Amino acid sequence: MDTSMITNVCEYEEVAKKKLPKMVYDYYASGAEDQWTLQENRHAFERIRFRPRILIDVTKVDTSTTVLGHKISMPIMVAPTAMQRMAHPEGELATARAVASHNTIMTLSSWATSSVEEVASVGPGIRFFQLYVYKDRNVVAQLVRRAERAGFSAIALTVDTPILGRREADIKNRFALPPHLTLKNFEGLDLGQMEKTQDSGLASYVAGQIDRSLSWKDVKWLQSITSMPILVKGVITAEDTHLAIQCGCAGIIVSNHGARQLDYVPATISALEEVVKAAGGRVPVFLDGGVRRGTDALKALALGATGVFVGRPVLWGLASEGEAGVKKILQLLRDEFTLAMALAGATKVSEITRAHVQTEQERMSQLPSTITYSRL
Amino acid sequence: MSAEIVNVREYEAHAKQKLAKMSFDYFSTGADDQWSLQENIRAFGRIRIRPRILVDVNDVDLSTQVLGYRVSMPIMVAPTGHQKLAHPEGELATARATSAADTIMVLSSSANSTLEDVANTGPGTRFFQLYIFKDREYVAEVVRRAERAGYKAIVLTGDVPRLGNRENDKKNRFTLPAHLTIANFAGIGGRTNLLTSKSNESSLTTFNNSQMDSSVSWKDIGWLKGITSLPILIKGVLTGEDAVLAVRSGVDGIMVSNHGARQLDFTPATISVLEEVVQAVRGRVPVFLDGGVRRGTDVFKALALGAAGVFVGRPVVYGLAVDGEAGVRKVLRTLRDEFEVAMMLSGCIRVQDISRSHVLTENEPLCCSKL
Numbered sequence: 001m002d003t004s005m006i007t008n009v010c011e012y013e014e015v016a017k018k019k020l021p022k023m024v025y026d027y028y029a030s031g032a033e034d035q036w037t038l039q040e041n042r043h044a045f046e047r048i049r050f051r052p053r054i055l056i057d058v059t060k061v062d063t064s065t066t067v068l069g070h071k072i073s074m075p076i077m078v079a080p081t082a083m084q085r086m087a088h089p090e091g092e093l094a095t096a097r098a099v100a101s102h103n104t105i106m107t108l109s110s111w112a113t114s115s116v117e118e119v120a121s122v123g124p125g126i127r128f129f130q131l132y133v134y135k136d137r138n139v140v141a142q143l144v145r146r147a148e149r150a151g152f153s154a155i156a157l158t159v160d161t162p163i164l165g166r167r168e169a170d171i172k173n174r175f176a177l178p179p180h181l182t183l184k185n186f187e188g189l190d191l192g193q194m195e196k197t198q199d200s201g202l203a204s205y206v207a208g209q210i211d212r213s214l215s216w217k218d219v220k221w222l223q224s225i226t227s228m229p230i231l232v233k234g235v236i237t238a239e240d241t242h243l244a245i246q247c248g249c250a251g252i253i254v255s256n257h258g259a260r261q262l263d264y265v266p267a268t269i270s271a272l273e274e275v276v277k278a279a280g281g282r283v284p285v286f287l288d289g290g291v292r293r294g295t296d297a298l299k300a301l302a303l304g305a306t307g308v309f310v311g312r313p314v315l316w317g318l319a320s321e322g323e324a325g326v327k328k329i330l331q332l333l334r335d336e337f338t339l340a341m342a343l344a345g346a347t348k349v350s351e352i353t354r355a356h357v358q359t360e361q362e363r364m365s366q367l368p369s370t371i372t373y374s375r376l
Numbered sequence: 377m378s379a380e381i382v383n384v385r386e387y388e389a390h391a392k393q394k395l396a397k398m399s400f401d402y403f404s405t406g407a408d409d410q411w412s413l414q415e416n417i418r419a420f421g422r423i424r425i426r427p428r429i430l431v432d433v434n435d436v437d438l439s440t441q442v443l444g445y446r447v448s449m450p451i452m453v454a455p456t457g458h459q460k461l462a463h464p465e466g467e468l469a470t471a472r473a474t475s476a477a478d479t480i481m482v483l484s485s486s487a488n489s490t491l492e493d494v495a496n497t498g499p500g501t502r503f504f505q506l507y508i509f510k511d512r513e514y515v516a517e518v519v520r521r522a523e524r525a526g527y528k529a530i531v532l533t534g535d536v537p538r539l540g541n542r543e544n545d546k547k548n549r550f551t552l553p554a555h556l557t558i559a560n561f562a563g564i565g566g567r568t569n570l571l572t573s574k575s576n577e578s579s580l581t582t583f584n585n586s587q588m589d590s591s592v593s594w595k596d597i598g599w600l601k602g603i604t605s606l607p608i609l610i611k612g613v614l615t616g617e618d619a620v621l622a623v624r625s626g627v628d629g630i631m632v633s634n635h636g637a638r639q640l641d642f643t644p645a646t647i648s649v650l651e652e653v654v655q656a657v658r659g660r661v662p663v664f665l666d667g668g669v670r671r672g673t674d675v676f677k678a679l680a681l682g683a684a685g686v687f688v689g690r691p692v693v694y695g696l697a698v699d700g701e702a703g704v705r706k707v708l709r710t711l712r713d714e715f716e717v718a719m720m721l722s723g724c725i726r727v728q729d730i731s732r733s734h735v736l737t738e739n740e741p742l743c744c745s746k747l
Contacts, residue, residue: 005547007541007546008543046642049643049644052643054614054618055596055597056537057592058591059591293408295408295640339538340640343639363648
């Protein structure tokens, strides 16, 4: 497949769709139920407009920023997406190499087909570990300790999944992890009550083990067993922002789980400002969901995000061309983001302000000029 | 062929059939997902006209003044590059047609014809669009040439510190055919013709990255004023803040523009931000608009929202592609006729009669009359 003429991230999805078995593509691509939020995650970005400032010296545009104390090349990072060896034989290892070469952050999914140790062994890099809290707290504690020992810098705790959302394509396809793959982080664990059941084995068991009773007090428990900072992933309301901060989280990721959980929640970019205002600068706020263009990242930062995470685009790059594909995805986003900053008139990430964008509500609420009637 | 065409939009489809793909794509493309490209036109569609009936419109007069120069209508020709890609006579044909229509042509810095050749087509009011390249001496010399050749104003483009992401040009690896050049800057950068160099990307990007001075800022208006006495319009303002800076910098006019949606995608339509700019300027300098003008009613709406005039870009290029000078004449004539009808049906006999109360914008509810 000739990928040399690809000029944007979305074109990689077409390549990946042709390459991947239907069951795998559908698993990655699906949203929940009607997939309204899946489209909305994209459409909401389109409703935000720029207010570019011209005639500013933009010879040097610096996209670098700091996340939880780590200096990275751009505020665009890799979100946790599960089972990457379904996309490419090297899976999460290819992603890790590509992300490290771009000097940004990779979040490894709990449901990775590579272990934290394997990922860490590709070389230096800043990595976060995404966690689900399972009914067996001992399993959770072991996972967290292994992540710490493997040099991961933070936990991204997923809080929007007390139960898996209904992804209809997976139901129709009877999705199961291909038999030659396994959820590597659960191998070698003392699984206690966990038994291997059915052909899809560990994967379906793990899905059933997610603790529905998970609540804010468990965030405090998690803090007691690790010194890693905890980001809470899946917050979309002001109320939950306050609760997360009260629990001592180190940051919030505004996320609707790639629109795979509850359908008809708002787009994350629509919910971002409410969360940012509620956070009041106490903790950094990040966003994932629907980021496909450098302009999307610029809009998120203008609305108060410290950085954004990309999920599916990384999978499409991985499926198309392994490590090289992920590198290209990140390069495309980086180039577009740099250009967008230059054209908007910002030379540093700190110069991106709320005044660089106009939201739909602002457009509609502009006071109309008084209509004057000519004298009769 | 021209006889069948009844509106400006139809020229685009004909031009697409006539032109090489690479050329048509170059003219038509916007940036990224081309959202602003569609929006420039859609936004006009969201504005309603409030016509006043039973007004004597027998002696309708479309003429107006731009920077002191009389034009037959407030519809002028925007700078668009590489017009010889559209038709062998390129900018010369456009110049003749614009003069015949008794309105203003802005010649692009990216023209394939020299500014002198364009001036020599005959009498006409012309402005010169300028980019400030790194080679300031070269730029200053071009400005002096424009003055000597009788151009009446400089239109400084301020929204291109870098070239926008035009994906079609990248995919086509856009280059100029060997016989065409950027005629007014042919020797810049010490190389004879950067735009035909073969590369892995759009040659426009290559050219732009090497020549464009991305440090250009508001203080360079001062530099420009120091090398010319011609009035200066700043093209590319989209915010009230920049409108204020523009007035303070001493420009003689502002062109609200998003560069035909070819630079930063997701800028609002120019017609959507016109009012913000007009209000920030408070009448101190005239405000013009380009972007998405396809109908006489578009012109009417822009004037109602405070524009002193509008510029049309792509329609002129498509008319040129389809039928050379005759095509451009027909495009300008069609817009003029439509604008005249719009004025008459709205109850306006002079351009100054077009007022804010003649339009309703999207966020204004339809108010009920108190009668």
